Amino acid sequence: MSRRTAAAPYRRWSGRGGWLRIAVLLLFAPAMVPADEVIRIGVLSHRGDPATATYWADTAAYLSDEIPGRRFEIVPLDFDEVEPAVESRAIHFLLVNPSIYVVMEVRHRVARIATLNRRVGDDFTTLFGSVVFTRADRDDIASFDDLRHKTIMAVDKTSLGGYQMTMYELKSRGMGTWRDGIRIRFGGIHDNVVEAVYNGSVDVGTVRTGILESMDAKGKIDMADFKIINERHDLAFPEKLSTRLYPEWPFSKLNHTPDGLAQAVAIALMQMHQKSGRNDRHDRWSIPLEYQPVHDLLKALHLPPYDHPDTFTLADAINKYWAGVLASLLVFVALMGLTIMVIRLNRALRLSKSRLERQHSLILNSVADGIYGVDLDGNSTFVNKAMEEMTGWKAEEIIGLNHHALIHHTTASGEPFPEAQCPVYKTYADSKKRVVDEDVFWKKDGSSFPVTYVATPLKDERNRTIGSVVVFRDISQQKRLEANARRHQQELAHVTRVSTMGEMASGIAHELNQPLTAISTNALACIRLVDADKINPERIKDILERINNQAQKAGGIIKQLRAFVKKGSPKKKAVDINTVVRDVVVLIEHTFGPNDIELKLALAPDLPAVYAQDILIDQVLVNLIKNSIEAMTVDEKREKSLTIRTEMADAKTILVTVADTGPGIDEEIRSAIFSPYVSDKENGMGLGLSISQRIIAEHGGTLYLDETSASGTTFKFTLPIHRETDHGG
Amino acid sequence: MVDNSKVYIIDDAEEVREALALLMESVGIEVELYESAEAFLEGDHRQREGCILLDVRMPGMSGMELQKELNQYPCSPPVIIISGHGDIPMAVQAVQAGAVNFVEKPFNEQALLDSVHRAFKLDAERRGKSMEIESIKRKMASLTPREQEVLKAVTEGKRNKTIAIELNISQSTVEAHRAKVMKKMGAESLSHLMRMVICVENQ
Numbered sequence: 061m062s063r064r065t066a067a068a069p070y071r072r073w074s075g076r077g078g079w080l081r082i083a084v085l086l087l088f089a090p091a092m093v094p095a096d097e098v099i100r101i102g103v104l105s106h107r108g109d110p111a112t113a114t115y116w117a118d119t120a121a122y123l124s125d126e127i128p129g130r131r132f133e134i135v136p137l138d139f140d141e142v143e144p145a146v147e148s149r150a151i152h153f154l155l156v157n158p159s160i161y162v163v164m165e166v167r168h169r170v171a172r173i174a175t176l177n178r179r180v181g182d183d184f185t186t187l188f189g190s191v192v193f194t195r196a197d198r199d200d201i202a203s204f205d206d207l208r209h210k211t212i213m214a215v216d217k218t219s220l221g222g223y224q225m226t227m228y229e230l231k232s233r234g235m236g237t238w239r240d241g242i243r244i245r246f247g248g249i250h251d252n253v254v255e256a257v258y259n260g261s262v263d264v265g266t267v268r269t270g271i272l273e274s275m276d277a278k279g280k281i282d283m284a285d286f287k288i289i290n291e292r293h294d295l296a297f298p299e300k301l302s303t304r305l306y307p308e309w310p311f312s313k314l315n316h317t318p319d320g321l322a323q324a325v326a327i328a329l330m331q332m333h334q335k336s337g338r339n340d341r342h343d344r345w346s347i348p349l350e351y352q353p354v355h356d357l358l359k360a361l362h363l364p365p366y367d368h369p370d371t372f373t374l375a376d377a378i379n380k381y382w383a384g385v386l387a388s389l390l391v392f393v394a395l396m397g398l399t400i401m402v403i404r405l406n407r408a409l410r411l412s413k414s415r416l417e418r419q420h421s422l423i424l425n426s427v428a429d430g431i432y433g434v435d436l437d438g439n440s441t442f443v444n445k446a447m448e449e450m451t452g453w454k455a456e457e458i459i460g461l462n463h464h465a466l467i468h469h470t471t472a473s474g475e476p477f478p479e480a481q482c483p484v485y486k487t488y489a490d491s492k493k494r495v496v497d498e499d500v501f502w503k504k505d506g507s508s509f510p511v512t513y514v515a516t517p518l519k520d521e522r523n524r525t526i527g528s529v530v531v532f533r534d535i536s537q538q539k540r541l542e543a544n545a546r547r548h549q550q551e552l553a554h555v556t557r558v559s560t561m562g563e564m565a566s567g568i569a570h571e572l573n574q575p576l577t578a579i580s581t582n583a584l585a586c587i588r589l590v591d592a593d594k595i596n597p598e599r600i601k602d603i604l605e606r607i608n609n610q611a612q613k614a615g616g617i618i619k620q621l622r623a624f625v626k627k628g629s630p631k632k633k634a635v636d637i638n639t640v641v642r643d644v645v646v647l648i649e650h651t652f653g654p655n656d657i658e659l660k661l662a663l664a665p666d667l668p669a670v671y672a673q674d675i676l677i678d679q680v681l682v683n684l685i686k687n688s689i690e691a692m693t694v695d696e697k698r699e700k701s702l703t704i705r706t707e708m709a710d711a712k713t714i715l716v717t718v719a720d721t722g723p724g725i726d727e728e729i730r731s732a733i734f735s736p737y738v739s740d741k742e743n744g745m746g747l748g749l750s751i752s753q754r755i756i757a758e759h760g761g762t763l764y765l766d767e768t769s770a771s772g773t774t775f776k777f778t779l780p781i782h783r784e785t786d787h788g789g
Numbered sequence: 790m791v792d793n794s795k796v797y798i799i800d801d802a803e804e805v806r807e808a809l810a811l812l813m814e815s816v817g818i819e820v821e822l823y824e825s826a827e828a829f830l831e832g833d834h835r836q837r838e839g840c841i842l843l844d845v846r847m848p849g850m851s852g853m854e855l856q857k858e859l860n861q862y863p864c865s866p867p868v869i870i871i872s873g874h875g876d877i878p879m880a881v882q883a884v885q886a887g888a889v890n891f892v893e894k895p896f897n898e899q900a901l902l903d904s905v906h907r908a909f910k911l912d913a914e915r916r917g918k919s920m921e922i923e924s925i926k927r928k929m930a931s932l933t934p935r936e937q938e939v940l941k942a943v944t945e946g947k948r949n950k951t952i953a954i955e956l957n958i959s960q961s962t963v964e965a966h967r968a969k970v971m972k973k974m975g976a977e978s979l980s981h982l983m984r985m986v987i988c989v990e991n992q
Contacts, residue, residue, distance in 0.1 A: 570846070570873040574802045577894035581808035584898040588815035603811065610804050656848050 096124075096131035099321065102151035104160060104309075105136035106219065107249055112136040116155070118342070119332070126328040126335070130321070139218045146170065152317040153325065158354040159220040159363065161310050165351075166365040172310035172351070173326035177344040180270065180298040185308070186346055189269045190225035192289040192302040194257060201264060204233055204290050208240040210263040213247050213256045220354070221268025222250055225303040228357045229290070238375065254281060264289070269299040306357070307349035430511075430534075433518060435527040436488055438462045438479060450534050452504035463530075472500045472510070487515040487528040501532065510535045546758070572617050575610035582607050632759075634669035634782045635677065637706050637714055644681040645704070648689075655693045658701040667706060670714055671782040676755045680763065683748040684718040684775050691722030691773065698723070709778055717766070719774040725765070733765065752777075794839035794909050795819045797866065799829050799855070801847040805871075805894070809842060816902055826850035830858065837866055838916065840889070840908030845872045845879045853883055860887055864919060867908040871896070925985045928974050936973070939966040943979070944986045 101120060105112040113134050120132040137145055142160055145151050146168045154161070154170055164170035177184045192212075194201045201210065207230070215222025223246075230236070237244055247253040250267040254275060257265035276283040290302045297305060311329060313322040329345035359366040367380075378385055424431060430447035432440055440458045448454055451467055458466060464479045471477045479485050483494040494515045500508040513532030517525045586603045589595035641663060652659050670677075685702065692700040702720050709715035725733060734753045749763075756763040756777045763777040796813050798820055800806045806822045813820045819839075823829040827850055829841075841859075845852040852870060859865040870891035872880040880891035889911060890904045932940060935956075942952045949967070953960040976982035 573873045573894045574805055577896065578802070578804035578808040580895040581805070581812050581898065584896075585808065585811035585815045588812070588898075592815065594815070606804070606807070613804075 096129055099123075099127075099130045099132045099153070099325075100135045100151040101132060101153040101155055102135045102137045102142065102145045104142060104156040105138055106157070106215065106222070107251070109136040122332055122335075123325060123328055126331075127321070127324050139216050143167075146314060149314065149316050152314055152321070154312045154314060155309060156312075157220045157309055158306055158351055159224055159358055160218060161312055162351055162354050162358055163364045164312070169315045170312045171315075171322075172312040172348040173322055174311040174329045174345040174347065175349045176308040176311070177346040178270070178308055179343050180273075183298050184344055185298060186349055187297070187305040188221055188308050189292075189295075189297065189299075189301045189305045190221045190223075190229075190266055190303040191269050191272060191300045192226055192229075192264060192266045193272065193286045193300075194264045194289060195260065196285055196287045198263065198287065201287075201289065204230060204235065207242055207264060207289075208235070209242070211243040211245060212264045212266060213245045213253045213262040214266050215250055215253055215268075216246055216248065219268075220306065220357075222253065222266060224357060224361055224363065225268075225306065226266040227361055229303045231360060236375070238379075251275070251280070258285060266302075269297070269301050273299055304353070306353050307351055310348055310351065311345060428533075430532045431529065432458070432463065433527055433529045434463050434484060434488070436525075438464050438482075438485060440466075441527060447532075450503075450509070450532075451501065457504075467501045467503075468499075469502060470500075470508070472498075472508070484515045484528055484530055487517055488525050491517040491519075491525045493517065498535070510539050568617065572614055575614040575617075578610045579607050579614070582610070632671050632673045635672045635674045637667055637670055637677070637716060637779065638663040638665075640674055640677050641681060641704055641706060641716070644678050644685065648682065648685060652689075652702070655689060656700055657689060657692060660701060660703040662703065662705040662707075664705075664707045667708065667714055668781040670759070670779040672759050672779060676759075677779075680752040680755050680777065681716075681718070683752045687748065688718060688720035688722060688773070691725075692720055695723060712781055713761070713778045714781060715776060715778050717774060717776045719766075719772060721772040724768045724770050724773055730765070730768065734763075794912065795821055795837065796839055796905055797821045797823065797829065797837060797841045799823045799826060799841065799847075799852070800844035800871065801825060802844070805844070812896075812898055812901070813905075818905065826852065826855035826858075829855065838912060840866050840905055840912060841868045842871055842892075842905075843868050843883075843888075845870055845883065853879065853886070856883055856886055856888060864916065866912050867915075869901075869904050869908055922989055925974075925989050929986075929989065931973055932970060936966050936970050939963060940970045940974075940982075940986070943967060943970070944983055 101116070101123075103112050103116050107115075113136050116134045120134045123132040124130065135145070135151055137151075137156075139160070142154070142156055142164070146154060146164055154164060156164070161170065161172065165172070175186050177186045178188065192204075192207075200206060212226070214226065217223060223244075227237075230242075235242070245256075245262060247256055247265075250271045253265040253267050254272065256262045258281065272281065272283060272286065275281045288300045288302060292301045292303075295301065295305055311325075313325070330347070333342070333344040355366075358364070424442075425445035427444065428446055430444065430450045432443040432447050435441050439460055440463045443453075443455045443458050447458075451458075453466065462479075464477070464482050464485065468482055468484070469477055483496050483499075486492075487494050496511075496513050496515070499511055499513065501511045502508045511532045512535050513530055515528050515530045518527040518529050520526045582603050586595070586600060590600070641661070645659065645661065649659070681704075685704075688702050692698065692702070699721055703717070705715075705717040705719070707715050707717075734749050753763045756779070760780045761778040763775065766774040766776045768774070796809075796818050798806050798809050798813075800809070801824055803824070806824070810820045810822060821832075825847060826843075830850075843852045843855060850858075856868055856870075859868065867889040868883070868887070870880045870883045870888045871894060872891055873894050880888075880893075884891055889908050892901050892904060929937070929940070938956060939952060942955065947955075949960050949963045953963045956963070970976075971982065974982055974985060976985065
């Protein structure tokens, strides 16, 4: 801070031209020493270098004459050249305006030895002030108050009479350039200021006292063209004046200048007007005045050397550090803007987040499927409404607790379900999706319901599994429907089974009738023979044996029938298809002989078991065989043979073929034979094939018409082999 | 009972065949047993007298087919169908096709035996009637062509006068032919003559 304040005026006063000039001075100085010691007087060149040099030339000459062995030279210095000259000791004396003097006094211990006693007409004055003026025709400007929002041209920022005094006056009146919209421009030299006011490029000008009079006297201007603002008559000052008065320019010695020389110069200056004949026209020098008023002014304006102000106001700060303040302000504004942006963005984000959340929960709670999430510990992380409704558990009762222990603890068969085997657990253990077709979940009230569910691994943004999501569906209704459908189908199957049984019954009756007929006839014949006394005991015994054999045969038939009826098991189990075929064949064998049908069995040995309900497969075979027999007996003449074949269709499927040599199926109904109520038999219900097909489909196989032509019809059906058999071998 | 009448039992079931044979034996009827229709047809069935007990359902030629075959021979013995419980429609068909009766298994032995006796009687009647027709035919064959023309016209109910015009002969010649026809045919009256002709025509 202090370095900066010290450096600021230094920099302001140092220009390239100044340095160069001083360097030249230093270079040539030693060469001149042999003649006379050159004493340099630095003079502020506020009216231009040539004018300054000319103006002070006779003073220098006078001093050179008065003080032997010394030759005085005038060194004109611009405002910014003064301090470097003092600092580098390029000069011995300094003749500058009071404000620069005060700075040099404070900074470089320059000491005044005389104060200018300036000639004003016939008078002399050691004081000066500043005159503020405008064009005479500017009626709008009469006092300092009127300066608001006007453009003022001054000489230089460092010019005491041409700037600072006026500023002090404004400040004393509580005015400020910034506050009152006063624009300041600098003209560099007094003449420029006067000219600018005169030609109207600025509203007001300020110059040191005497300038206007001097220019008027030289005919450069006409005083009448100008109007003095705040003209002071009270101070009995000989020139036009707008401000208070200050001591005139001091003649001062530099610190390094020998006191003797300074004393000699001071005495010479005081005596100058007495010794020189032409001196009446010239300014005089008097004893140095007190420069306190200048100090006061500089203090008030916070100017060097008092740019270290006692009270540092915000205005000062702004003035001084405007760049920093501006930068800070900009940064602040930018930060504010950024903050507002961030806040807005944040709000927008929060809004869309809550919208998303609302949407998310709306979707989650609108679906009919139950959905819940579990973390890696198996604890529920969220549940949806459907889940609450289905399980009877409230979200807050489930979340954070182990889902498996709550809803999945027991299997459908009532055994404990270890968590390690739980598909949900496995899903987050190996990050693989699982679909479970049938399982049970448990409700809060202790009851269970059948479900189908999908467990999907839940991933975080780095694709690590952090749990799983389970989507499940209550399939009670579905299962009820399926059970109904199954029951319906079984009822239907039962109906056809009963009707088939009825038809078979007639066959069985016929079969049974033969031995019964023989028995009864033999017995009756025997009775007659005994009555007629035409028979011996041997014959009777022979007849009775025959009767016994026939009764045994009848019993065998009945045993067969009972076995068939009893066999019907309603549950699926591992069944050997060949056994089923043989059982059916035994049952309806009797129809082959009388109808002259040749039965060919081609049963592949060692077939794996199928998983089936055997009575239903019986039913299918009976239906197919019955159809074949009926088809073949329509025409008595044709060669009749029925072939039943079993074989492996592929590694997992068994193929059963029922082929006949019947006349084929009418083309008209061929495509519809599997539809219910379609039949080519006059008294058929048309349900046989439709039910058979459904039975096979229900077992996971297919029943189809393989081929039909005038020379025969072949039906085939497949059945998947039993899984355990499959695993076993 | 008469002569060489027999019961011909055709049934594929041996035990039934033999039981029936035993039953027939118990009432002194001779039997011949055949296990199939084909076996029966192999013999000279024209010489057979009595009746046939025929099972409807048999492998090979069925009872129905055999019956159709036998219908071609007028003097073939009458057929009694024996049928099991489920074959009644077939038995009815058989009766419509000329079987004299049907008997359900197991048999009511009295009913069966009655049926057999009735069939024997029918067979004998048929046999007698056919001999009468043979003699009528022989007598008709002995007539001259002109006499046959007159016989035809007479049996059509035409008067002598009409016949004379049609045959372009005199009425007295017609009367002479008519007298000869009556004599050759051994007809006692015109109605007797008419019966004989109808009998032959209906045969």
